[in-house]
Amino acid sequence: MSTSFSRARRRNMGIAATAVAFVVFILPFLFTFLMAVKTKKEAALFLFSWPSEWHFWANLTEVIKARNYMLLLAYFNSTVITVAAVAGLVVFGAMVGYVLQRRPSGWNRVIYAGVLMGLMVPPAVVPTIWVLQGLGLFKTIHGMVLIQVAYGLAFSVLLYRSFIGTIPRDLDEAAIIDGAKPLAIFFKVILPLLKPVTVTLIVVQSIAIFNDFTNPLYYLPGKDNVTVQLTLFNFQSQFQSQFNLLFMNILLVTIPPLLVFIFFNRQIVAGMTAGAVKG
Amino acid sequence: MTASSSSVVLKNLAKSFGAVDIIKGIDLVIEPGEFCVFVGPSGCGKSTLLRLISGLEEATSGTIEIAGRVVTDAEPSERGIAMVFQSYALYPHLTVRQNIGFGLSLAKRPKAEIEAKVQAAASVLQLGPLLDRKPKALSGGQRQRVAIGRAMVRDPAVFLLDEPLSNLDAALRAQMRIELTDLHKKLGATMIYVTHDQVEAMTMADKIVVLNAGRIEQVGSPMELYNHPVSPFVAGFIGSPKMNLITGPAAAALGCTTYGIRPEHLDLSTTEGQWQGRIRHVERLGAESVLYLQTEAMGELVIRLPGQDCPAPGSIAFVTPRAGRSFRF
Numbered sequence: 191m192s193t194s195f196s197r198a199r200r201r202n203m204g205i206a207a208t209a210v211a212f213v214v215f216i217l218p219f220l221f222t223f224l225m226a227v228k229t230k231k232e233a234a235l236f237l238f239s240w241p242s243e244w245h246f247w248a249n250l251t252e253v254i255k256a257r258n259y260m261l262l263l264a265y266f267n268s269t270v271i272t273v274a275a276v277a278g279l280v281v282f283g284a285m286v287g288y289v290l291q292r293r294p295s296g297w298n299r300v301i302y303a304g305v306l307m308g309l310m311v312p313p314a315v316v317p318t319i320w321v322l323q324g325l326g327l328f329k330t331i332h333g334m335v336l337i338q339v340a341y342g343l344a345f346s347v348l349l350y351r352s353f354i355g356t357i358p359r360d361l362d363e364a365a366i367i368d369g370a371k372p373l374a375i376f377f378k379v380i381l382p383l384l385k386p387v388t389v390t391l392i393v394v395q396s397i398a399i400f401n402d403f404t405n406p407l408y409y410l411p412g413k414d415n416v417t418v419q420l421t422l423f424n425f426q427s428q429f430q431s432q433f434n435l436l437f438m439n440i441l442l443v444t445i446p447p448l449l450v451f452i453f454f455n456r457q458i459v460a461g462m463t464a465g466a467v468k469g
Numbered sequence: 470m471t472a473s474s475s476s477v478v479l480k481n482l483a484k485s486f487g488a489v490d491i492i493k494g495i496d497l498v499i500e501p502g503e504f505c506v507f508v509g510p511s512g513c514g515k516s517t518l519l520r521l522i523s524g525l526e527e528a529t530s531g532t533i534e535i536a537g538r539v540v541t542d543a544e545p546s547e548r549g550i551a552m553v554f555q556s557y558a559l560y561p562h563l564t565v566r567q568n569i570g571f572g573l574s575l576a577k578r579p580k581a582e583i584e585a586k587v588q589a590a591a592s593v594l595q596l597g598p599l600l601d602r603k604p605k606a607l608s609g610g611q612r613q614r615v616a617i618g619r620a621m622v623r624d625p626a627v628f629l630l631d632e633p634l635s636n637l638d639a640a641l642r643a644q645m646r647i648e649l650t651d652l653h654k655k656l657g658a659t660m661i662y663v664t665h666d667q668v669e670a671m672t673m674a675d676k677i678v679v680l681n682a683g684r685i686e687q688v689g690s691p692m693e694l695y696n697h698p699v700s701p702f703v704a705g706f707i708g709s710p711k712m713n714l715i716t717g718p719a720a721a722a723l724g725c726t727t728y729g730i731r732p733e734h735l736d737l738s739t740t741e742g743q744w745q746g747r748i749r750h751v752e753r754l755g756a757e758s759v760l761y762l763q764t765e766a767m768g769e770l771v772i773r774l775p776g777q778d779c780p781a782p783g784s785i786a787f788v789t790p791r792a793g794r795s796f797r798f
């Protein structure tokens with residue numbers, strides 16, 4: 191009796207969860223896709239309807255060709271910024287987290303307080319631009335990379351620091367006895383063990399940085415510096431009523447993060463539970 | 470693989486953490502090829518002393534000589550030592566083969582040489598079929614052997630082992646005790662072994678160093694320590710069950726501050742003897758029995774008798790210390 195009841199209940203819960211997931215995740219995506227393949231006129235109606243004519247290829251090529259292939263340039267810029275910034279976040283985050291966790295000296299406490307500040311204090315745009323201008327980094331891709339690293343570093347340092355706390359110090363000492371210098375200990379013993387956190391960090395940060403809209407808007411103006419999210423902004427002003435193209439653009443911009451997510455999905459879950467169980 | 474064995478000489482070695490003195494001036498000579506065991510209660514500084522020798526911890530004062538060379542300020546890897554940790558400290562992301570060869574590959578030795586040394590260590594330790602496994606897929610005893618293998622390929626002059634058997638169950642511990650003793654004979658290397666288990670100390674050591682609160686209480690062979698303990702601390706630490714140690718007026722009446730007599734050196738009788746008491750508790754172990762006798766004169770005494778025949782709890786009994794077997798401190 192009770193088992194059949196709970197089984198039915200479990201099934202109902204499953205159906206409910208699937209329905210919610212469908213409404214929240216699949217419907218918007220479906221809507222975007224349907225809009226993207228419609229004609230200009232039909233799209234302007236904003237109806238959740240099956241397109242009367244399929245304009246997939248026409249819309250696709252038009253979006254890509256728009257403004258002298260701006261979307262491709264944006265893909266390139268965003269990819270460069272994302273890869274460089276995430277690489278920086280992983281290497282520096284892990285190194286700083288390692289030193290903070292393993293060598294508690296007076297200075298490290300000050301640095302740790304600084305890291306916590308980095309999480310709490312909201313970034314101020316105008317002074318940041320002054321600093322960038324002073325350093326000659328304003329409107330440059332590497333300047334943008336540094337901004338993204340600076341904004342994300344506090345989080346990644348904290349994540350790595352707490353995970354490194356679960357790695358026994360004996361391992362470091364065994365490596366010291368085996369003749370490893372500090373850099374070798376870090377790269378050959380510690381960093382490989384941080385893989386679960388690293389994967390999580392890569393996914394979370396690369397999606398955030400690739401999809402970033404406001405920071406490139408403030409710190410990276412200029413036609414040559416366009417990033418993917420800004421191509422939407424450009425479209426909206428130029429094709430005021432061409433919603434089919436706008437949605438096609440959205441679709442194209444959504445795909446890379448989606449691929450990253452699907453590809454790393456399994457590891458992310460593993461990474462989030464990794465610290466929980468000893469072994 | 471015979472390592473050249475070396476002596477270890479500690480001179481007035483001390484270590485403080487901040488204001489707390491943990492090791493308080495240790496002078497010790499360990500001969501080449503000796504199996505030396507540090508024993509003492511928890512927190513007495515055994516691990517710290519071992520880590521000072523290994524170089525993982527810096528000495529506050531004093532000197533350390535290994536193989537006649539002063540290494541007090543040398544890097545751990547330059548001291549000619551290898552260490553086996555209580556937790557084994559195997560690298561979880563590397564296979565057994567890579568774990569054992571890690572130090573050699575760091576030193577950029579040729580691949581063939583690394584492989585040969587790993588194979589040699591694996592055959593001594595019977596790790597051959599496990600070389601491609603990760604530590605996760607090994608049992609406790611196998612992990613232990615990998616940790617020893619990793620120490621062996623370094624060809625160390627001195628092996629340092631910090632409670633290597635404490636994570637194993639009793640049966641495996643007994644087996645590993647024998648294997649380690651055999652390995653010591655085979656390699657001929659100097660070994661320094663930390664334990665708080667006096668059975669391990671008695672069965673494996675050539676020389677036992679009893680530590681108490683950062684100082685050496687006594688140094689000697691197992692039988693020297695058993696037969697001639699210099700202090701009540703050593704007397705109580707070596708031997709199982711523990712020696713009966715009587716203090717206070719009862720000891721003063723016998724002309725000392727602490728009177729000691731081992732449980733196996735008390736003779737029991739139901740009719741007559743030096744001290745009378747009531748048997749409070751009996752533990753029968755088959756080959757021997759342990760009795761707890763509550764006496765008027767000496768407080769509670771533990772008595773060890775061979776065999777299973779002994780008086781029932783609650784009955785009156787007499788004990789007499791065997792002549793020449795008691796200690797007065």
Ligand SMILES: Nc1ncnc2c1ncn2[C@@H]1O[C@H](COP(=O)(O)OP(=O)(O)OP(=O)(O)O)[C@@H](O)[C@H]1O
Nearest residue numbers: 486491509510511512513514515516517518664665
């Ligand atoms: N890094 C450290 N900082 C401060 N105190 C320490 C440090 N390492 C050890 N101690 C202290 O030194 C004392 C001796 O520690 P040690 O680990 O050498 O004991 P032990 O004899 O090995 O004990 P056990 O049998 O429990 O392993 C302990 O009181 C411990 O708290």
Ligand SMILES: [Mg+2]
Nearest residue numbers: 515516517631
């Ligand atoms: Mg210890």
